[in-house]
Amino acid sequence: MTRIRAVRLRVYLMLALTVMLASCGGGAPSLYVLEKPKNVDMIVKMNHGDFWKTVKMGAEVAAKEYNVNLTFKAPQNESDIDEQVRLMEESIQSNADAIILSASDYMGLAQVTDRAAYYKIPVISMDSEVASARIKLFVGTNNYEAGQKAAKRLIDLIGPESRIGVMNFVKGAKNADEREEGFMDYVARYPGVEVVDIEYCESDEQLARQLTRNMMTKHPDINGIVALNEVASIGTAEEIQASGYGGKVKIITFDSTAKVMEMLQEGIVQATVVQNPFNNGYLAVQYAVQVMEGIELDDERIDTESRLIDLGNMLQSDNQKLLFPFVK
Amino acid sequence: MNIQPKRNMPKMPRVRESFRLQSIQTIITVSFTLMTILVVIVVSLMLYNKFSKTAEENAHLNIQQIIEQVNYHLELYVKGMQDIYEVVEGQINDTPDISSPLLREQLTTLLHTREDLVSVGLFTPAGKLVLDIPDLEMRKNTMLEEQSWFESARSQPQKLSFSAPHIQNLYKGQYKWVVSLSRMIQYKDHGTIKEGILLVDANFRTIDELSRKVSLGKRGYAYIIDDLGNLVYHPQQQLIYAGLKYENMEPVLKYAYGSYTDKPTGEPRYITIRTVEPIKWKVVGVAYPDEIVTTKKDLNQFIFWFLLVVCAAVVVLAIFVSAKISQPLRRLEKSVQSVGQGDFSTPIHVSGAHEVVQLSKRFNFMLHRIRQLMDQIIHEQEAKRKSELDVLQSQINPHFLYNTLNSVVRLAEKGKKEEIVATITSLSKFFRISLSKGKNIITLEEELEHVRHYLIIQQIRFKNKFHYAIECEEEALACLTLKLILQPIVENAIHHGIEKMSDEGFIRITASLQEKRLVIKIADNGLGMTRQIMDQLLTGSVRSGGSGVGVKNVNERIRLYYGKNFGLSFESELEEGTTVTITMPAERNEAELQERGMS
Numbered sequence: 001m002t003r004i005r006a007v008r009l010r011v012y013l014m015l016a017l018t019v020m021l022a023s024c025g026g027g028a029p030s031l032y033v034l035e036k037p038k039n040v041d042m043i044v045k046m047n048h049g050d051f052w053k054t055v056k057m058g059a060e061v062a063a064k065e066y067n068v069n070l071t072f073k074a075p076q077n078e079s080d081i082d083e084q085v086r087l088m089e090e091s092i093q094s095n096a097d098a099i100i101l102s103a104s105d106y107m108g109l110a111q112v113t114d115r116a117a118y119y120k121i122p123v124i125s126m127d128s129e130v131a132s133a134r135i136k137l138f139v140g141t142n143n144y145e146a147g148q149k150a151a152k153r154l155i156d157l158i159g160p161e162s163r164i165g166v167m168n169f170v171k172g173a174k175n176a177d178e179r180e181e182g183f184m185d186y187v188a189r190y191p192g193v194e195v196v197d198i199e200y201c202e203s204d205e206q207l208a209r210q211l212t213r214n215m216m217t218k219h220p221d222i223n224g225i226v227a228l229n230e231v232a233s234i235g236t237a238e239e240i241q242a243s244g245y246g247g248k249v250k251i252i253t254f255d256s257t258a259k260v261m262e263m264l265q266e267g268i269v270q271a272t273v274v275q276n277p278f279n280n281g282y283l284a285v286q287y288a289v290q291v292m293e294g295i296e297l298d299d300e301r302i303d304t305e306s307r308l309i310d311l312g313n314m315l316q317s318d319n320q321k322l323l324f325p326f327v328k
Numbered sequence: 329m330n331i332q333p334k335r336n337m338p339k340m341p342r343v344r345e346s347f348r349l350q351s352i353q354t355i356i357t358v359s360f361t362l363m364t365i366l367v368v369i370v371v372s373l374m375l376y377n378k379f380s381k382t383a384e385e386n387a388h389l390n391i392q393q394i395i396e397q398v399n400y401h402l403e404l405y406v407k408g409m410q411d412i413y414e415v416v417e418g419q420i421n422d423t424p425d426i427s428s429p430l431l432r433e434q435l436t437t438l439l440h441t442r443e444d445l446v447s448v449g450l451f452t453p454a455g456k457l458v459l460d461i462p463d464l465e466m467r468k469n470t471m472l473e474e475q476s477w478f479e480s481a482r483s484q485p486q487k488l489s490f491s492a493p494h495i496q497n498l499y500k501g502q503y504k505w506v507v508s509l510s511r512m513i514q515y516k517d518h519g520t521i522k523e524g525i526l527l528v529d530a531n532f533r534t535i536d537e538l539s540r541k542v543s544l545g546k547r548g549y550a551y552i553i554d555d556l557g558n559l560v561y562h563p564q565q566q567l568i569y570a571g572l573k574y575e576n577m578e579p580v581l582k583y584a585y586g587s588y589t590d591k592p593t594g595e596p597r598y599i600t601i602r603t604v605e606p607i608k609w610k611v612v613g614v615a616y617p618d619e620i621v622t623t624k625k626d627l628n629q630f631i632f633w634f635l636l637v638v639c640a641a642v643v644v645l646a647i648f649v650s651a652k653i654s655q656p657l658r659r660l661e662k663s664v665q666s667v668g669q670g671d672f673s674t675p676i677h678v679s680g681a682h683e684v685v686q687l688s689k690r691f692n693f694m695l696h697r698i699r700q701l702m703d704q705i706i707h708e709q710e711a712k713r714k715s716e717l718d719v720l721q722s723q724i725n726p727h728f729l730y731n732t733l734n735s736v737v738r739l740a741e742k743g744k745k746e747e748i749v750a751t752i753t754s755l756s757k758f759f760r761i762s763l764s765k766g767k768n769i770i771t772l773e774e775e776l777e778h779v780r781h782y783l784i785i786q787q788i789r790f791k792n793k794f795h796y797a798i799e800c801e802e803e804a805l806a807c808l809t810l811k812l813i814l815q816p817i818v819e820n821a822i823h824h825g826i827e828k829m830s831d832e833g834f835i836r837i838t839a840s841l842q843e844k845r846l847v848i849k850i851a852d853n854g855l856g857m858t859r860q861i862m863d864q865l866l867t868g869s870v871r872s873g874g875s876g877v878g879v880k881n882v883n884e885r886i887r888l889y890y891g892k893n894f895g896l897s898f899e900s901e902l903e904e905g906t907t908v909t910i911t912m913p914a915e916r917n918e919a920e921l922q923e924r925g926m927s
Contacts, residue, residue, distance in 0.1 A: 058566070061567075072534065098562045265468055279567060279570050282564075282567060304570070305570065314497075317492070317494065317559075318569035320494055328503040
């Protein structure tokens with residue numbers, strides 16, 4: 001009997017300690033591990049590319065941690081809005097417990113998102129938003145801020161009297177629009193800086209090269225180009241290198257493919273804005289669990305940090321993991 | 329024979345007997361159940377403690393073994409790499425000229441044999457490339473002088489340093505995660521001995537895969553840190569860098585070997601630490617006890633259900649067993665109760681436990697004995713009464729004899745010879761019939777004769793104060809009767825009815841057969857008696873003071889011999905007279921008749 005009392009005492013102590021820790025812990029997200037596994041569908045823009053693979057990796061880590069059955073779905077192409085809508089329908093049909101959506105089109109996915117909400121399936125928006133008031137939460141980079149970071153560095157490089165080209169990816173995608181907006185708003189502070197061209201490459205590398213070529217032909221006096229996503233970055237940088245403008249035209253890119261990193265070391269690309277796709281995936285699943293468990297959310301937006309990477313900081317160990325998420 | 333039932337049982341509340349607190353069934357059920365449950369709980373607790381402890385220990389041991397295994401593989405791997413490094417260094421040392429194609433060929437072969445070997449490079453202390461295998465174009469902006477492997481080789485020239493995993497950005501092509509081995513070595517360049525930094529890059533994938541494969545429950549994982557506390561491998565490395573996850577590494581850095589339980593976020597985590605000796609990396613296993621010790625949960629459930637089932641079974645069993653024991657007892661009790669109410673004739677048949685059967689057998693035996701004894705007592709009582717009565721009836725009232733003899737003396741004095749003769753003759757006959765060879769039953773004829781002699785004697789004695797008449801049906805004469813039943817009644821009639829009256833008395837005795845009954849009536853015209861006295865006659869409170877054989881005894885004798893339906897009855901009216909009726913069954917003893925006829 002004394003033993004039992006001792007055990008009980010220990011349990012009480014543990015409980016007390018837990019309560020104390022919990023009250024002192026503050027911001028650290030505590031674990032809401034699901035008793036029974038729940039089905040969460042993650043629908044993203046594209047089924048290839050390091051960026052989405054990293055998102056998936058992060059999501060899988062969280063799924064393991066929180067006891068979630070994760071289904072990862074994506075169309076072949078980022079511009080294939082219809083397919084993404086179809087995938088959403090499919091998830092509604094299969095009655096998923098929650099859907100994490102990275103919408104290819106801000107308006108195009110709105111209706112299907114509302115429908116999911118109608119069927120009481122919580123939808124969490126990740127990476128890029130969708131025009132629906134029924135969204136529970138947005139997890140992703142603060143794209144406006146990321147756009148501003150890019151603009152700031154570019155103007156630092158090329159000076160307050162210069163001409164800039166913008167290579168965007170999909171018109172209508174919320175994150176693309178926000179990055180562009182952030183970039184433009186920052187540039188607007190400098191009356192001497194002129195944005196001479198804005199192109200949309202539809203996340204197509206060849207189209208991006210083509211558009212860059214056209215841009216350089218039309219405006220050979222461009223001092224700097226900003227490319228607003230992974231594919232646009234590769235196309236633009238490669239074209240600039242190929243056409244011999246390397247180093248002369250400063251390039252700020254987005255995301256960190258190996259090609260871009262190579263270009264950074266070569267001095268073609270001066271800096272790149274990297275998001276944290278791993279954390280996006282991870283946090284999206286983590287908050288999906290919270291939503292499913294009915295836990296009150298403090299914020300409607302969860303910003304994951306974006307970083308500006310250049311030669312100087314690319315070898316910092318924390319940045320290495322961010323830039324090269326996969327062990328090769 | 330009936331004994332009056334004694335209704336003095338205690339009043340019982342109207343509760344079913346089996347549920348009364350004091351009943352055997354309740355006692356057995358409750359105590360049995362409580363005992364078993366207590367024992368089961370104690371045993372379960374002990375087992376639970378033992379099992380859960382063992383399960384926990386096993387789980388911990390298991391985790392320790394897994395981490396040990398990882399550690400062992402890592403050590404092997406690191407030693408293998410160090411050996412390769414020595415080989416590369418040895419080959420470079422043995423070669424007189426660093427630019428010889430033979431050396432390049434040898435090192436390329438070596439590189440091919442080890443799949444996880446990424447590259448070999450030799451740099452001057454200033455960071456200039458001397459030799460690289462495979463032959464790849466260097467990238468610009470490598471900043472190799474700032475990289476950790478270069479710095480540690482320069483600061484600690486003698487020590488083979490083993491870097492944390494990092495991106496290899498030296499050569500064009502892929503960006504690979506590598507672990508770098510580096511040291512300051514000497515090489516010969518066209519005969520001159522120079523110093524350089526030899527770098528061997530090993531693919532980090534081997535370590536990564538090794539660590540990734542570690543599975544400690546569903547959520548558990550392993551991570552690796554170097555001796556400075558930098559993360560070498562962690563499944564959630566990015567989350568930690570981003571500050572979203574926190575790994576409590578402070579205690580980990582303190583220990584080189586061991587296990588402990590840590591609660592950085594409130595949830596207990598079982599931490600196991602092993603150190604990869606050659607490079608001082610630490611392999612740390614993190615497991616969640618509630619996951620790895622699933623046995624505890626299972627055990628909890630199992631014990632809960634086990635208790636429930638056992639309790640249910642025990643209750644059922646206890647009820648069954650107690651019923652089995654107590655029911656025969658209750659039936660026995662009911663039977664005994666009916667005996668208590670006076671029914672001695674029905675034997676008890678109770679089946680059940682051996683003891684109960686034995687008890688009922690013994691009880692039946694006892695009942696039998698009681699019955700026997702009671703019969704015996706009745707028999708003895710009867711016999712006693714009979715013999716008493718026999719004694720009474722055979723008693724010769726000496727007063728009667730004295731009176732008779734006295735009257736004979738008086739007659740003799742007066743010289744009444746005939747009367748003396750008649751008296752003495754009657755007296756003689758009276759006594760002869762009185763004795764009648766000791767027989768109790770005589771014919772009515774003899775009985776009438778007997779009373780006639782008595783009447784003759786009394787008539788002489790009372791100087792013809794009364795007359796009498798004896799009338800008998802012919803058929804009744806041969807009937808059998810108890811002897812000396814008429815004389816006491818006649819004596820009563822004379823003493824109480826006639827003696828004190830002034831007129832002449834008359835006694836009429838009639839005997840007749842009525843429906844197989846012998847009815848004898850003795851009627852007198854004497855004083856009669858009150859109803860009160862008449863009622864008291866048969867209860868014996870009135871003493872006749874006659875011949876000693878009272879009216880009450882006559883009645884009792886008749887009833888004793890012939891049953892309750894027979895006996896005496898009285899009719900009397902004051903100043904009118906009394907009639908006593910005797911009823912007996914009309915029994916004819918043919919043998920006696922014949923005997924009598926013959927004699």
